[in-house]
Amino acid sequence: MILHCQGKPEGCKLLRIEVELEGEQTNRIVRSINIKGDFFAIPEERFDALESSLSNLPLEGFAAFFDARAREQGLQMAGIHGEGIVAVIRSGLYGA
Amino acid sequence: MAHEMRLLETGVHDAYFNMGLDEAILESVSRGRELPTLRLYGWNPKAISLGYFQGARQELDLDACARLGVNVVRRITGGGAVLHDKEVTYSLSLPETHPLARSSIIESYEIICSALVRGMGFLGIDTEFTPINDILWRGKKVSGNAQTRKHGCILQHGTILLHVDVEEMFCLLLVPKEKATGKLIADVKQRVGSLSEALDREVGFEETVKALIRGFTEALNLKLIPGKPSEEELARARSLAKEKFSTEAWIFKR
Secondary structure (H helix, E strand, C coil), rough: CCCEEEEEECCCCCEEEEEECCCCCCEEEEEEEEEEEEEEEEEEHHEEEEEEEECEEEECHHHHHHHHHHHCCCCCCECCCCCHHHHHHHHHHHHH | HHHHEEEEEEEECHHHHHHHHHHEEEEEEEEHCCCCCEEEEEEECCEEECCCCCCHHEEHHHHHHCCCCCCEEECCCCCHHHCECCCCEEEEEEEEECCCCCCCCHHHHHHHHHHHHHHHHCCCEEEEEECCEEECCCEEEEEEEEEEEECEEEEEHHHEEECHHHHHHHHHHHCCCCCCCCCHHHHHHHHHHHHHHHCCCCCCCCHHHHHHHHHHHHHHHCEEEEEEECCHHHHHHHHHHHHHHHHHHHCCCC
């Protein structure tokens, strides 16, 4: 399924997310994700690359993976973090 | 000792050239061909700039923008969509090794925005920096700022609102029309302000520019050296405007 969701979780700017998910409630897999919004991530092009690499990952653990990968890439971010992304996805799945 | 910095007052240009010149200056400063540079400018025709990570189709009523002659451009910096009309825009380019530069994004915002706060103070407007990137007057946003780092340089640019038209903003931003009335507009009017509102009179471009120059000079201990963009910078800006900023590939990148 492709889910479109948006939200402004704690510590985040407005995140607009398009995510392709597979699997059931306890075993959801993020096949691909596109994250738009008014957040900051520097260098910007590295965020583009990070986003492209976020495929075939379990939703459980996605937040930690995102944050770790961002650190590895040397990204400085403001207004976005892994937990916020997952919170928006979960609110899209199950309601706020 | 004061930090030497080039001062460019480049007047009013279209969105694509404006973004091209900011990037061209960033490049020339990064190569050491020019001093760190403060640029002050305006926009004509009016335009909306999108943050790097925003989607044009998700944020904007593109038909309304076209109908009203509002250019749409994507910035190289993050942050939110901004309607550029009655305002003063600044950009500051300096090497990451400069004494005023900080490795932390938030700290850099705080330092550079302190100059804007000081400048608006010279107009008699008491504002405060609010992380991440805003300056508020009595709780209302009067300045938004955005920053990136490329080629070993920091570029921060931002806008100081002289006048704001919330109804027009709602025409151009993609807000469901049934929502863009009454309470929501009233709510945004509570959160967005302008220098003209703060002083209860029309505040002009030139007087704001003068106040900002004084603010930058004093708050950041600058020795500003008036100059002009080099021919190389102008040529690069025109090229970036044509080959990058005005292209659909860039505008609809996300």
